[in-house]
Amino acid sequence: MSELLRRHASRAVIIALVVVLAALPLYVGAFWLQLGLFVFAAAIGAIGLNLVTGTAGQLSLAHAFFLAIGAYGYAYLSGTATSIGGGVVVDGRELPPLLAAALAVALAGLAGLLFSPIAGRLRGIYLGVASLSLVFIGQHVLLNAKDITGGFYGRNAAPFQLFGFTFTDEDPDLTVLGVRFGQRERLWYLGLVLLILCYLFATNVLRGRPGRALQTIRDSEIAAATMGVNVRAYKAWAFVLSSMYAGLAGVLVALAFQRPVPDYFNLTLSITYLAMIVIGGLGSVRGAVIGAAFVTALPLVLTHYSDHLTFLAQPGESGVGAADFAKYVYGGLVIVVILVAPGGLAGLFGARGRQTGVTTDQPDPTGPSSSVMVKEDPL
């Protein structure tokens, strides 16, 4: 019965958290709302990366690329043709924002699908390194396809609209319980709702038939294939789903930035996402959210309070500043988590069992393995 109790307790915690998150815009200022929006976007992206890397065991360093497709896909599809400076005119499709967002997510999924022949053929670390190339190719395209992306200078993303309600400061003016709801408040709720939906979807997938297949692929591709899983197809679907999550995160990033710029979608972003899911706990949806919140908020919050954190170098002083310190912390945490706490932060907060990730420090329960050379990839 303690299992049942635990489940109830954790459900209560989640509900309480959602209540607090829903009430926050009534209390906190622009900084925290903006931060929250970044966290929601990152959490959605991290859940996606976790599906492919944490659950299915396929290392992907391409996440920044899929985010970029979401962000620019949205900006392009919802945008209008405008001159953005330097003699560059960006094109646009002027689609309704909701449709543009949906298509941008689909586009990211399609990109994942196009990559899947490679993903399906490569194993382990080869896949990780191959996925690296998407980030570089993506950067090249973002900087060169100027009439779509605006080049280095980026392009505006149209404000989001849902059935005539715009997510901007006005139109319509909105005051809730004495608090004026501007763009950041409205986007906060959009982000929160999307995150909850994405969270539930991922949890359901992992508990169900596709989730079992993916987890078994991670543990042993041959066992999965022998149990009837079409390994190649499932790896491909994992990439598609993961990149759709990244695409949605990209759309939110575009809305949060109002103007996505290529600089953001670089290798560092991919690595940051990897750090999120490792720190949160590989394979755990909750862990992805916790890790995303931690990694996203840490540098901003440290900078926010840097006046009070006397151990940090103040702006202009030499020494370790807030930004560097945040990197030490999350780089260090990646190391520590893999060495001593494979469950990540989620593991420390009580999730366990199926949710722990690809790493294991205990003796391998499957016993010794024999290896054989295979002339041809059988799967």
Next chain:
Amino acid sequence: MRTRNPYQAGTRRTLRAALACATVVALVAACSTKSNGGGSDKSNGGIKTGPGVTDSTITLGVLTDLSGVFAVLGKTVTQGAQLYFDKLNKDGGICGRQIKLLVKDDGYDVQKAVGLYPDMESSVLGMEQLLGSPINAALKQNIETDKMFTIPVSWASTILDNPNNMIVGTTYDLELINGISWMVDKGMIKRGDAVGHIYLEGEYGEDGYLGSKFAAKELGLKLVGQKITATATDVSTQIAALKNQGVKAILLTTTPTQTASAAAVDAATGLNVPLLGNNPVFVPQLLGTAAGPALEKLLYVAASFEPYSGDSAGATAARSAFESKYPTAVPNGGSTWGWGGAEAYATVLKKACDNKDLTRDGLQKAFRQTTSVDTDGILPSLDYSNPGDPPTREALVSKADKSAKGGLDVVQPLKASDLAKKYVAPEHGKGG
């Protein structure tokens, strides 16, 4: 309980939870304390004041890079600005108010900058510094919505289309146009010559390329462009390509490391053509590397503000303030420019004070009334009355020189070439 079905946890419970949530939110919200109007205008002693302005202080924002790739530039520019405001505050400040800088470090990280901006937005009157083109691009919408009067630390002509931006100096394209004109005047290149241009991917290089393309067309030069990424440290392939085209001079809008590599290869391969870079192409540390002698021999830098070693009254004041505050620091032109930029910002603030309107709208109005910012010779006189136009078309040329403080020595004082006067900025007339 073994076969308990987690799937039956069901819709009903979720619904109930949602309902509970809604109730609690409503209850909690009833005692909300969030204040609105951090950004609202007030009137005080006959002076209208905006966010960041109290009876005794005016707070300005500095969102810069103190830990990323442009940390050194961000740091010295901030130091220069702070030194200027220290002096101004000692002389009584503006409108009887002391100028305070609220400095935040974004580490040249776009997301961090976008995340930190709202942290400053409600507590500053304007942005005294916003470093980095990607960051300026990403925050463009915010700056416009909030009417945030801003000095961008970037000299790309693309930034001119934001009416809230105060470019201090001229733009990259004009720097190069002036520099190329100077080279022609000096007989280093002549009509019909091939000229190479190694330029960075991104606003700095590509804006410079706009200028060199214009100059080449007007002056009858054959321009050979070579675009590179910021992380390349070895430009021998690009120099080889230019050598192959028989160039007589090479223009550089590159990182300082690449500048040094270009000079080294230029000299080592026996090409030995002059190099003309502009503005952030150089740091004095380069002269200590193996490329030092080649740089001293070949490199000229065009910019619209005096280098650290400048001998104008403004540059001298900036230098002596810097040296007494930071006696051991390696100096560079950043602090001189930071000083001049702060002075330009102060000029607008003073005008707004005269108008008795220290709000963001007031600042905006004062900005457009500012037709001649005088920085005691650090910069040419700056005229902001024509939105979309650069405030000046003048630039100076200096030469890499180990004996000069800050590594650069002026060889051609501030001047607008005929070509520069003729040039139409791509954003002309759009900033209104």
Next chain:
Amino acid sequence: MTYFGVLVINGVSLGFIYGLIALGFVVIYKATEVVNFAQGSMLLLGAYIVARTHGDLGFAGAVLLGVAAGAAGALVIEFVLVRRPRHADPIALAILTIGVDIVLSTELTRRIGQDVLSFGDPWGNDTVDLGPFTVPQARMGAMAVSVGLVVLFFAAFKYTSWGVATRATAEDSEAAALMGIRRGRVSMVAWIVAGALATVAGVFLGTAPSPGLNNSSNLTALNAFPAAVVGGLDSTGGAVAGGVLIGVVQSLMDGYNDNLSFLGSPLGDVSAYAVMLVVLLWRPSGLFGTREVVRV
């Protein structure tokens, strides 16, 4: 044709440096199945030490110290981090090295700041004339030293007990363990070798025609990834061949970018990754790599 020759020579000389870094990846991969994403910061560490000490120790002394430091740094990573979770998945360990890279590169780039650190090397900006081509002495040195190191490495790999042990471990680590080969020692030596190779590569990346080491020199190590993968992650010869191939491709793509303007520009960096993708599609284990070992 001369122009083509210049581009190829530039590419080859840069490619050998990539090859040195890639060789480090491969050695570690063969011994431990770990892909070391921290190779870039190991490079920065060793080269940083050389740059900071050459004034006191002279170039040769500083290089010796730097190589020792690079090797020691690698050893620390190996000892403290990688060796402990012996049963952990290689992918988890690769992620772990990413964590190491974040910490190490943050600290080193912070220390380097905007400086351009030179090494006080004997070549300076001097050049050598090879027929119609002018090549910086430092690059000739880089090629000579790289070739020397690669030959030395292959000899060691072929004839020393460590080399035999490493090859045996790569073939079948359990069988090797049963035969009395100490995996710990194999892995230790591999990391030391990789750290030393990275340092040497770092020094050559900062000598002419580059003006010195700066805060983004470690990013060049990223080019060694395509090099190692194109050659095959478990092929030592492939690493060097891959390095040269990537170097030449980059140089040619940059040099003939004008004729390929429809692909956008610059093409150097992106072409390395494009080549890697194409090679992987054709041969999933690289040009010279053995096909994956499947565990049942």
Next chain:
Amino acid sequence: MSESPPLSVEGITVRFAGIVALDNVSFEVEPGSIHAVIGPNGAGKSTCFNVLTGVYRASAGTVRLGDVRLTGLRPHQITRLGLGRTFQNIALSPRQSVLENLMLARHLLTRAGFVSTGLRLPNATREARRHRARVCEIAEFVGIAPLLDVPAGLLSYGDQKRVELSRALCLEPKVLLLDEPVAGLNAEESRTMAQEILDVRAGLGISVLIVEHNMGLVMGIADRITVLDFGRCISHGSPAEVQRDPAVIRAYLGTGRGEDAAAAAQLGAPHGEAAQ
């Protein structure tokens, strides 16, 4: 209860990098029979299994289930046609519960995809419930029902072997392939396992193909035996026939390995010792 089709192996040859692992091996598993493949270490038994299930590709020869050709198909396609297997070195997902491990085997019998699972559409939920019931039935049958909620990695070796057996049964196979089902088990556990195999055949009427080292078990439960040595088929027949075949005894004694020699000694042991 439908009669399972015969599984016929004809002239299978497998070469790895010049080594011939299987050389022209042929045998047939008759419907409803228990068929064992035995042989000294390295004889090619596991390779044989891996060819049957599509993990390895044969250089020559064909495998048929009834009229359907299996050679050339990918593993999940072969599983779909009715072959279910266990692994010599247990291949359960250690961090998933036993129930989840068993549910995996229902993969081909269920349809819920990413969308219907993620949205928890009624058909997906219903399907999961229905199959969970059947999985529990099978677990009950094998006697591992009390372990369903335990992560597989935490079970004892013997229990893991039984979960492997259950998982293969959850595939609802027409032919069950068991790769060394009693390797590593103690005498008591081996006896239980042998009984379970007999129960499976009796209860489900499916054919069983076993690779096993334990002669006692093989002689006790197998109807037919195929003996491999150095990748070649050296003997066929009933347990009694095989036991009498001098080629078989020579093969076992010739290896000089302790366990093979022990097996050779067991060849002479009375029938059914292990199955008692």
